[in-house]
Amino acid sequence: MIGVLGGYQTSFGELFEKGIEELILEASLGAINESGVKKERIDLVIVANKLAGKVVNQDHLGSITTSLLGLRVPGLRVEAACASGGVAINQAVQAIKAKQAKKVLVVGVEKMTDRSNGEIASALMGAASSEERRAGLSFPGLYALMATKYMEKYSVTRKDLARVAVKNHKQAVKNEKAQFRREITEEMVLEASLVAEPLGLLDCSPISDGAAAAVIGKDEGEVEILASEMVTDSLGLSERESLVELKATKEAAKKAYMQAGVRANEIELAEVHDCFTIAELMAVEDLGFCKKGEGSKGVKIPINTSGGLKACGHPVGATGVKQVVEVYKQLSGKAGERQVEGVRLGLTHNVGGTGGTVVVNILKKAI
Amino acid sequence: MIGVLGGYQTSFGELFEKGIEELILEASLGAINESGVKKERIDLVIVANKLAGKVVNQDHLGSITTSLLGLRVPGLRVEAACASGGVAINQAVQAIKAKQAKKVLVVGVEKMTDRSNGEIASALMGAASSEERRAGLSFPGLYALMATKYMEKYSVTRKDLARVAVKNHKQAVKNEKAQFRREITEEMVLEASLVAEPLGLLDCSPISDGAAAAVIGKDEGEVEILASEMVTDSLGLSERESLVELKATKEAAKKAYMQAGVRANEIELAEVHDCFTIAELMAVEDLGFCKKGEGSKGVKIPINTSGGLKACGHPVGATGVKQVVEVYKQLSGKAGERQVEGVRLGLTHNVGGTGGTVVVNILKKAI
Numbered sequence: 001m002i003g004v005l006g007g008y009q010t011s012f013g014e015l016f017e018k019g020i021e022e023l024i025l026e027a028s029l030g031a032i033n034e035s036g037v038k039k040e041r042i043d044l045v046i047v048a049n050k051l052a053g054k055v056v057n058q059d060h061l062g063s064i065t066t067s068l069l070g071l072r073v074p075g076l077r078v079e080a081a082c083a084s085g086g087v088a089i090n091q092a093v094q095a096i097k098a099k100q101a102k103k104v105l106v107v108g109v110e111k112m113t114d115r116s117n118g119e120i121a122s123a124l125m126g127a128a129s130s131e132e133r134r135a136g137l138s139f140p141g142l143y144a145l146m147a148t149k150y151m152e153k154y155s156v157t158r159k160d161l162a163r164v165a166v167k168n169h170k171q172a173v174k175n176e177k178a179q180f181r182r183e184i185t186e187e188m189v190l191e192a193s194l195v196a197e198p199l200g201l202l203d204c205s206p207i208s209d210g211a212a213a214a215v216i217g218k219d220e221g222e223v224e225i226l227a228s229e230m231v232t233d234s235l236g237l238s239e240r241e242s243l244v245e246l247k248a249t250k251e252a253a254k255k256a257y258m259q260a261g262v263r264a265n266e267i268e269l270a271e272v273h274d275c276f277t278i279a280e281l282m283a284v285e286d287l288g289f290c291k292k293g294e295g296s297k298g299v300k301i302p303i304n305t306s307g308g309l310k311a312c313g314h315p316v317g318a319t320g321v322k323q324v325v326e327v328y329k330q331l332s333g334k335a336g337e338r339q340v341e342g343v344r345l346g347l348t349h350n351v352g353g354t355g356g357t358v359v360v361n362i363l364k365k366a367i
Numbered sequence: 368m369i370g371v372l373g374g375y376q377t378s379f380g381e382l383f384e385k386g387i388e389e390l391i392l393e394a395s396l397g398a399i400n401e402s403g404v405k406k407e408r409i410d411l412v413i414v415a416n417k418l419a420g421k422v423v424n425q426d427h428l429g430s431i432t433t434s435l436l437g438l439r440v441p442g443l444r445v446e447a448a449c450a451s452g453g454v455a456i457n458q459a460v461q462a463i464k465a466k467q468a469k470k471v472l473v474v475g476v477e478k479m480t481d482r483s484n485g486e487i488a489s490a491l492m493g494a495a496s497s498e499e500r501r502a503g504l505s506f507p508g509l510y511a512l513m514a515t516k517y518m519e520k521y522s523v524t525r526k527d528l529a530r531v532a533v534k535n536h537k538q539a540v541k542n543e544k545a546q547f548r549r550e551i552t553e554e555m556v557l558e559a560s561l562v563a564e565p566l567g568l569l570d571c572s573p574i575s576d577g578a579a580a581a582v583i584g585k586d587e588g589e590v591e592i593l594a595s596e597m598v599t600d601s602l603g604l605s606e607r608e609s610l611v612e613l614k615a616t617k618e619a620a621k622k623a624y625m626q627a628g629v630r631a632n633e634i635e636l637a638e639v640h641d642c643f644t645i646a647e648l649m650a651v652e653d654l655g656f657c658k659k660g661e662g663s664k665g666v667k668i669p670i671n672t673s674g675g676l677k678a679c680g681h682p683v684g685a686t687g688v689k690q691v692v693e694v695y696k697q698l699s700g701k702a703g704e705r706q707v708e709g710v711r712l713g714l715t716h717n718v719g720g721t722g723g724t725v726v727v728n729i730l731k732k733a734i
Contacts, residue, residue, distance in 0.1 A: 019497075067603070080427060128427075
């Protein structure tokens with residue numbers, strides 16, 4: 001088996017007082033301490049990050065992290081836009097399977113609030129296709145295209161979308177690391193400024209700083225990683241057959257369920273990629289938690305107990321790692337005030353761009 | 368065994384007419400065509416790149432590349448400063464060992480000349496420590512510190528350094544893809560403007576655009592990858608015990624020789640990381656091709672038949688992949704005008720920063 005031995009999330013939010021190195025160190029040491037693994041036994045470090053080269057002029061984060069921790073082990077950075085964290089977890093699993101390493105430290109980190117929103121919005125568009133950028137599209141714009149099509153096809157309203165944001169904000173109240181620990185109402189979502197019709201400000205996940213880390217190891221851990229699957233699709237929406245689903249989510253989920261030997265209806269909680277409210281609806285459907293077009297009616301299991309990207313925050317490189325940390329905390333009974341009782345099987349779903357990359361992990365409480 | 372099935376290098380240089388997508392496509396299709404592998408059999412894509420987010424505002428290169436090739440397979444980007452290419456090759460080997468993939472396309476790419484030298488110099492410093500940046504150091508400055516110490520300790524002169532540049536330029540004349548296909552003299556190197564004393568302009572590798580790609584596969588190929596080792600060291604020079612060697616090179620080489628079951632004196636040619644003339648001298652010593660301090664006397668085997676970073680060019684993300692492509696071409700007898708006859712065992716050496724990351728690969732002609 002391959003297991004999660006420890007996990008840690010820094011506070012997410014506008015962390016003006018913390019540099020990228022401090023975030024990396026806090027998350028790394030937090031995860032290592034919780035794992036009970038001696039620092040010196042870590043034999044590989046994988047860092048997930050999208051924007052540090054641009055925002056804080058710092059690349060080479062693999063060597064930075066091993067340097068900060070005083071380790072002399074291989075280190076590298078992986079990037080796949082907002083799926084960087086999921087890809088890093090996936091690569092850690094592969095490294096253990098390849099016998100390259102026995103104990104891997106995965107760190108996801110992002111500093112975003114040190115730049116103006118305009119600069120960050122432009123930098124984020126580096127995850128989209130050049131065609132879409134030339135057309136003047138932004139990520140809210142791209143997801144708005146999907147939302148428009150989806151709402152028309154399934155007779156879904158802005159109010160239906162709003163409930164996703166309301167739910168995730170409510171859940172974030174119980175997460176002391178979340179960026180927004182306050183409830184919002186459907187009315188507030190509907191009355192917020194429109195960003196890209198039909199998506200308003202409160203349909204969108206925020207710009208955040210933060211880090212998350214996990215120690216992944218062989219043959220131990222309270223939580224087992226049953227499956228980790230990474231799938232790509234066309235970068236641009238114009239090449240997709242459908243705008244109301246992410247094909248990469250469906251494929252990654254299918255592969256992961258097969259690898260894990262479980263069915264969608266056996267999953268007991270999930271962290272899904274709710275970069276926009278519409279994204280959560282498509283995700284729960286594409287992951288098989290309900291029928292297509294019925295995501296807004298709600299599903300049977302808790303989704304995004306952390307508060308999701310929407311309310312916990314979305315420091316891009318950290319998100320996919322944080323999702324695994326949250327499910328690990330839930331399955332190992334360490335989720336504190338927001339603990340869901342008796343859960344044994346969880347899933348994480350991390351999306352890059354508009355579905356150009358998707359990673360799905362399935363985790364199980366070890367017996 | 369894990370083998371190299373095909374390799375391709377685009378022209379390196381100031382390629383104003385080619386965008387990053389064109390470079391990726393040219394290199395990818397070149398390598399795939401040479402490998403004889405049907406495109407559809409590629410089951411993983413790993414892209415090496417450092418600067419595209421900053422220089423051409425394009426991240427998410429894994430999805431870009433699979434999108435460009437019309438493939439629906441996992442894709443990711445790895446980054447470790449100037450060692451990104453070597454790390455990508457290393458990860459391809461690991462993916463095959465982990466049975467994640469059977470045929471991996473590795474693409475290294477960089478666009479650098481679209482920005483001013485000042486912007487690029489600043490962006491490149493993202494590979495160094497924040498301490499060194501605050502001190503106003505540049506990469507020529509950091510290597511100049513090492514050169515000064517080295518020259519003093521081993522009684523080596525600027526003329527000794529210059530011979531490295533002269534040799535690599537001479538070799539690049541025979542490489543139709545090289546950025547500088549013209550010979551230079553020791554006098555030219557000595558008389559060139561000083562960049563950071565004792566390093567002059569012609570002691571430095573250039574700013575380049577370009578891409579290189581290789582198809583790595585299981586149980587086939589004319590060239591076998593006997594070993595691929597990645598090692599990190601402290602990011603900053605201030606934490607190093609010695610300034611006249613790269614500890615990470617020594618460690619990666621030691622591990623690679625052990626893994627491959629060969630000795631340093633059995634290697635018949637090598638591509639080493641000559642980002643500055645001093646770097647090649649330290650490399651040939653740290654790799655064990657001669658005694659410490661005697662690199663300037665020359666070694667018995669051909670070093671940098673491609674022209675090296677100095678004369679073939681140094682598009683950062685492409686370099687580590689190009690080194691493997693060059694050694695593959697030599698070992699499989701496809702190096703054309705610059706073919707070294709009868710070589711069966713080669714090595715590549717790729718450095719990130721000032722030695723924060725080092726990758727050493729050992730390749731052998733398959734029987």
